[in-house]
Amino acid sequence: MKVSFPHMGTQVFYKKLMDMIGLDYIMPPAPTKKTIDLGVKYSPEFACFPYKVLLGTYIEALEAGADTILTSGGSGPCRAGLYAELHKKTLRSLGYNVDFIVFDDIGRDPKMFFDNVRKIKGNKSWFEAVKIFYTAYRIAKAVDNLQRVVQIRRAYEITPGSFDAAFKDVMQDFSDNANSLKDIKKLYKKNLKVLENVPITKIPPKNERVRIGIVGEIYVVMEPSVNMNIAEELNKLGCEVSTSMYISEWIDHAVIPKIFRKKSGKYLVDDSKKYLEMQIGGHECHNIGNMIEYKKQGYDGIVHLMPFGCLPELVTQTLAPKISSDNNLPILTLSLDEQTGIANNLTRIEAFVDLLRKNK
Amino acid sequence: MVKAYLGVDIGSVSTNIVALSPEGEVLSKQYSRTNGQPIECVKEGLKTLKKEIPDIEVLGVGTTGSGRQIAGILLGADVVKNEITAHATASIFYNPDVSTIFEIGGQDSKIIFIKNKCVVDFAMNTVCAAGTGSFLDHQAERLKVPIEQFGDMAAKSTEEVRIAGRCTVFAESDMIAKQQFGFSKPDIIKGLCEALVRNYINNLGRGHELKPPFMFQGGVAANSGIKAAFEKETGCEVMVPKYFNVMGAIGIALLAKNYIEKTGNKTSFEGFECADKELKPRTFRCEGCANMCEVVEVIYDGQISARWGDKCGKWTNALLVKTKKAKEKEKELAVK
Numbered sequence: 061m062k063v064s065f066p067h068m069g070t071q072v073f074y075k076k077l078m079d080m081i082g083l084d085y086i087m088p089p090a091p092t093k094k095t096i097d098l099g100v101k102y103s104p105e106f107a108c109f110p111y112k113v114l115l116g117t118y119i120e121a122l123e124a125g126a127d128t129i130l131t132s133g134g135s136g137p138c139r140a141g142l143y144a145e146l147h148k149k150t151l152r153s154l155g156y157n158v159d160f161i162v163f164d165d166i167g168r169d170p171k172m173f174f175d176n177v178r179k180i181k182g183n184k185s186w187f188e189a190v191k192i193f194y195t196a197y198r199i200a201k202a203v204d205n206l207q208r209v210v211q212i213r214r215a216y217e218i219t220p221g222s223f224d225a226a227f228k229d230v231m232q233d234f235s236d237n238a239n240s241l242k243d244i245k246k247l248y249k250k251n252l253k254v255l256e257n258v259p260i261t262k263i264p265p266k267n268e269r270v271r272i273g274i275v276g277e278i279y280v281v282m283e284p285s286v287n288m289n290i291a292e293e294l295n296k297l298g299c300e301v302s303t304s305m306y307i308s309e310w311i312d313h314a315v316i317p318k319i320f321r322k323k324s325g326k327y328l329v330d331d332s333k334k335y336l337e338m339q340i341g342g343h344e345c346h347n348i349g350n351m352i353e354y355k356k357q358g359y360d361g362i363v364h365l366m367p368f369g370c371l372p373e374l375v376t377q378t379l380a381p382k383i384s385s386d387n388n389l390p391i392l393t394l395s396l397d398e399q400t401g402i403a404n405n406l407t408r409i410e411a412f413v414d415l416l417r418k419n420k
Numbered sequence: 421m422v423k424a425y426l427g428v429d430i431g432s433v434s435t436n437i438v439a440l441s442p443e444g445e446v447l448s449k450q451y452s453r454t455n456g457q458p459i460e461c462v463k464e465g466l467k468t469l470k471k472e473i474p475d476i477e478v479l480g481v482g483t484t485g486s487g488r489q490i491a492g493i494l495l496g497a498d499v500v501k502n503e504i505t506a507h508a509t510a511s512i513f514y515n516p517d518v519s520t521i522f523e524i525g526g527q528d529s530k531i532i533f534i535k536n537k538c539v540v541d542f543a544m545n546t547v548c549a550a551g552t553g554s555f556l557d558h559q560a561e562r563l564k565v566p567i568e569q570f571g572d573m574a575a576k577s578t579e580e581v582r583i584a585g586r587c588t589v590f591a592e593s594d595m596i597a598k599q600q601f602g603f604s605k606p607d608i609i610k611g612l613c614e615a616l617v618r619n620y621i622n623n624l625g626r627g628h629e630l631k632p633p634f635m636f637q638g639g640v641a642a643n644s645g646i647k648a649a650f651e652k653e654t655g656c657e658v659m660v661p662k663y664f665n666v667m668g669a670i671g672i673a674l675l676a677k678n679y680i681e682k683t684g685n686k687t688s689f690e691g692f693e694c695a696d697k698e699l700k701p702r703t704f705r706c707e708g709c710a711n712m713c714e715v716v717e718v719i720y721d722g723q724i725s726a727r728w729g730d731k732c733g734k735w736t737n738a739l740l741v742k743t744k745k746a747k748e749k750e751k752e753l754a755v756k
Binding site: 220 | 486501502503504538539540541542544627628709710711713731736
């Protein structure tokens with residue numbers, strides 16, 4: 061069994077998890093134009109953008125020698141729940157002999173969930189498996205926190221590209237050396253210093269800093285290669301950025317029981333009740349909750365990302381004008397797909413940043 | 421010497437150049453068709469301007485519109501800004517109370533919402549050109565009515581004709597159907613104007629409350645039929661400013677003025693000689709990864725002066741790092 065998985069956000073977490081379990085794996089390549097072309101070619105025209113990119117990614121991984129895809133499922137009306145089944149069908153009809161291991165919501169079918177874990181943990185004990193997962197989770201947490209630092213400080217970068225280069229080294233460092241909880245703590249401290257030492261201009265006083273929160277559909281928010289690298293574009297315009305979705309947070313929301321309101325993300329869903337009475341399958345409630353949360357933290361505006369034709373986010377987009385006027389919070393929705401013209405979106409982003417600056 | 425700030429708006433259909441006095445008076449304005457040659461168009465415009473005002477002294481330059489980057493390089497612009505900010509700046513300058521701006525240009529249309537002289541929200545047409553000037557141009561040709569006469573023709577209409585405006589293709593077939601029914605040209609033209617406005621408001625105004633005072637600008641504002649359709653749709657007076665077709669250029673000239681006055685910098689304007697210099701873009705394919713980005717390189721006066729198009733920033737950054745500006749910034753602002 062040689063596994064691969066979607067390319068979503070920082071890759072260190074996946075790599076370390078696979079390494080520690082001892083699975084044979086192929087790291088999926090970051091989506092490029094070629095990936096998207098491949099995905100579009102074999103997808104239905106009206107499938108959502110992430111579906112197409114993932115299909116392209118899987119084809120590239122299978123070509124590189126993988127034979128099993130690990131992915132998450134989904135419940136509710138969002139089409140993501142169908143992805144794995146459809147992908148499997150399409151890939152098999154293309155002649156790839158591929159297996160899928162789909163991790164669905166544990167509450168829905170506990171037996172299947174544990175069977176799946178058994179498949180990948182091999183002869184490791186359950187105790188070891190949990191420990192490995194926890195270690196990988198701590199790595200994700202540390203790397204995500206460091207990424208937050210980058211997304212703030214990069215706004216004041218002096219030499220173009222210096223933060224990207226530094227962060228690449230940080231990830232390499234984690235990938236090479238993070239093997240225990242103790243390592244992770246040490247590496248975090250060390251690399252935080254590294255990032256803080258990347259030269260920046262003087263950070264302006266609080267009332268001149270423009271801070272933007274990015275919310276939206278999880279895949280396009282987390283994967284810079286499909287969202288026009290929006291965080292960096294905003295940084296280039298001198299704005300500090302915070303992304304509402306990170307791998308570690310996603311795990312928090314999925315794993316931690318709902319009675320822990322803060323950590324499980326339940327408070328976000330509660331906040332969204334005013335606008336949307338029920339969950340409709342994606343992350344729409346979390347996104348609405350996050351918009352409100354960003355406002356509470358004094359952010360100046362929201363960039364809302366959605367794949368073209370994404371149902372849950374289409375609902376969020378429709379609610380945006382109301383959320384915006386109720387909370388006095390400018391919101392810019394960008395819809396992304398393979399047809400996205402970058403120039404057009406950059407004009408919008410620039411105008412949005414002007415708007416935020418002027419309103420300060 | 422006549423002191424002036426220059427504003428240049430390079431759109432898909434028209435290229436507009438204005439010279440503004442430091443008091444905000446329009447000294448000269450040009451509205452010309454881009455015809456797919458933005459650089460030539462700007463160069464011609466500069467020559468014309470120099471002829472019009474031979475003793476002009478340029479205090480600052482700004483560029484906007486979809487060709488703002490390349491024109492910015494040619495002119496050595498002090499400010500290069502998007503057209504939304506530029507249009508809003510000009511509207512607020514002429515009418516500080518304005519709260520909604522309708523702007524319809526050649527291939528795009530925008531709606532801008534203003535509160536307390538600040539832009540609070542905006543929308544731009546996305547994938548469809550149904551609510552834009554090109555659509556009208558195209559239909560005018562089909563009806564064999566010069567676009568300049570659209571407004572007067574529409575005013576002569578006697579019957580109500582409703583034309584489907586959701587999509588240009590459907591609008592066209594619907595229009596043909598209505599022609600076959602025997603409606604007159606004025607009725608059809610009025611129906612087209614109303615279809616355009618309905619489509620515009622449905623697309624861009626979605627979910628927003630449209631509050632007066634309204635301002636209507638952009639090339640299409642020359643068409644009194646559209647203005648009347650807007651007034652019918654909103655039930656309020658819609659103001660068309662005097663310089664409606666060069667508002668973007670005026671706005672960017674004002675922004676250049678603000679920038680120069682605020683920073684006290686000297687303009688980086690290349691001088692009118694730049695109209696004779698050679699500016700040539702060339703493209704190459706980067707083979708660095710599977711993205712195979714098409715990188716555009718601008719050669720200005722024999723030197724590479726800008727690059728864009730690379731996703732990873734490899735080429736753009738390499739050039740930026742080299743430029744003197746980046747080094748100066750480093751010296752000035754570095755914190756230990």
